[in-house]
Amino acid sequence: MVKFLIFRGERGEGTFKEYEVPYQEGMVVLDGVLYIQSRFEGDLSVRWNCKAAKCGSCAAEINGKPSLMCKTRVEHLSQPIKVEPLRAYPHIKDLVADTSWNLRTRRKIIKDVGFKPRKDASWIMKDEDIEKGREFRKCIECALCLDVCHVLREHQLFEKFVGPAYLVFSAYLETHPMDSVDRISWLKEEAGIMYCNITKCCTEVCPEEIHITDNAIIPMKERVADRYFDPIKMLIRKIVGK
Template identity: 50%
Template sequence: MSDEVILKIYRGDDTSGEMVDYSVPVAPGMVVLDAIHTVQATHAPDLAARWNCKAGKCGSCGGEVNGKPRLMCMDRMDKYPDNEPIEIRPMKSFPIMKDLVYDVAWNYRVNEKIPPIEMAAESDEERLFSQEEADRVQEFRKCIECFLCQNVCYVIREHDKKQEFGGPRFFVRVAGLEMHPLDKANRLGLLKNDLGLGYCNITKCCTEVCPESIAITDNAIIPLKERVVDEFYDPVKKLFRVLFTK
């Protein structure tokens, strides 16, 4: 890799902005967030960028590097071609507050719609569940809420269905609750109506960008879709329920 690289960084807010060039020295092992810090230290102390742990665990430093949603702290500079500028933009799906900082408050409003875990009886709280059952929902607990999946999901990104759609992050959360062996709540109506699960057409972009490698589509969204079909669209299941449910 060459000694210097040009970063083209978005500077502006939600209404207008520009791509500004900065030349930064490259060091071995450098990640994109390091380069942002170098720009802040040497060229533009007013460049706004959010970060926290710099270890891929806090989920704060999401952005779009050469058009791909990534955690900037996990994105090594040496994988980009020499002598080509690297473009860094804020996430496209959320309102831009300043430069690379965007407002993810909508996600927290979606989260508030989801009922927490619900135990049916006191005795259930004392019941242990097996390691196998724990393993199944554990995958969903890995989510660091970086919202890269929400950003790349084109139902949000291209169609702006924020009023009718929950997004992959919250399908993962619902899956973790719905598949919990001690939970008794039913969130299938919420999934179908308020979180708009039917809008997802399983094109797997959320899975592709997940930094925690959660199989969002295969392990969360599709199993939830199957459960919604059980509840609302399968006539044979409906008939069984009518005949055999007291």
């Protein structure tokens, strides 16, 4: 048998309840949660879709670590296995958190600094051009990185910082070979990229193994620093008045 402690409750109020589920070879945490839902707790709220680590909807905190329930094997975990909702977000019920901020943030980025092709763009893409953004396109928007990021989780700066997943999305737009948008001032002023202090916690939990900090955030932070904090460039801007 496998012992689970599942968070039950609404709007942040609640408690952990213990369940026992028969072990099956290859069992993942989502199997256990769905067994509990079908046998013991018909009203247990849990979000999932693909069961293949591709839709990102089964994100939860498992033994304190943001993880995908459908990708986390029970044999690798200490018991009882504690499953709770993503804690950075407002709680709705049981294992479901309100992650609608993610959708709003993505929409806002598309509206404000989305992709605009260069006027002279030749629409023939080379393999090496496609390669540049390939890593960032793997993002499944599971929100694990957002949940673990202390800027959002502890400091709740959702209005000031777009968070690692949407910096990955911005990095994807930046690497598009036909991109014409200058996002540097947006990254500093609206996306709040300077709130990131490169702790790399986001990279550690990414199920797609995207090098969020090294490949997406640091290069963009460097571009912001070059423009705004390089003393020579600042002097030139002062002289030319830009």
